[in-house]
């Protein structure tokens with residue numbers, strides 16, 4: 321369902337396919353998907369950040385919905401790094417993503433774990449203080465990957 325939605329948004333039917341078929345998708349389509357998933361993740365981080373910074377009133381339902389979106393994106397993010405997608409279109413993905421697959425898996429696993437934990441704490445959060453620490457852990461997990469695996 322979510323794949324179909326994202327596919328419709330970026331206009332490529334290859335994304336309707338299963339993960340294994342995705343691995344054979346054209347590199348330029350994978351790169352397009354990669355930029356799209358992170359664009360969507362960043363979009364849903366915005367209201368979370370605004371609430372944590374006090375720029376927007378804390379609304380538990382809105383916080384949870386956006387945290388779930390970020391966690392869902394994290395769960396599909398590995399598909400955005402299919403082998404062969406290191407080139408084929410303009411990309412800031414570093415070659416180390418594929419040459420240091422174990423190191424990359426660590427930051428990806430951490431991203432998935434921290435975003436899943438944010439959903440957990442958001443479920444029962446009564447105020448913004450309950451989510452502040454875990455939001456910052458998620459933001460750090462974004463930065464940790466960018467520092468090592470994304471061209472500045």
Ligand code: HEC
Nearest residue numbers: 354355358361362411412413427428431461462465469470
């Ligand atoms: C496991 C690694 C990893 C994690 C975790 C990660 N990113 Fe990224 N991000 C990348 C890479 C690699 C690129 C470059 C994609 C490309 O150019 O092909 C990128 C690109 C982006 C872009 C630019 C997209 C574009 O249009 O070019 C944004 C915005 C972004 N990330 C935001 C985030 C946010 C927000 C988070 C956390 C919620 C996050 N990223 C977590 C690796 C990661």
